[in-house]
C-alpha cells in the first residue's frame with residue numbers, strides 16, 4: 554500500500570473533492586474584473602476600483618445593477634441580493 558499518495562500531497566487530485574466547490578469559498582470572483590480570485594492577482598483592480606462600487610458579484614460573477622445616490626452606492630445581484638457601501642473620495 555506504500556504506492557498510494559498521501560492525502561497531504563496536493564498534486565494528487567482527490568476524487569472525492571475534484572470538481573466540488575468548497576462551502577467556505579464564498580468570495581470567488583473579483584468584484585472589479587470578474588475573473589477568478591484564485592487564478593490572478595487583483596492588486597491592480599483594487600487600485601483601479603478605488604472607492605467605486607463593485608462591477609461583478611463575487612459569488613456568482615453576475616454583473617451587478619449599481620445605483621449611486623450621493624456618496625452611497627448599492628449593487629444588486631439578481632441571485633444574491635443587495636450590497637451597499639460608501640464612495641471614497
Ligand SMILES: [Zn+2]
Pocket residue numbers: 583584585586587588594595598
Ligand atoms: Zn480583478
Ligand SMILES: [Zn+2]
Pocket residue numbers: 610611612613614615630631632633634
Ligand atoms: Zn451573485
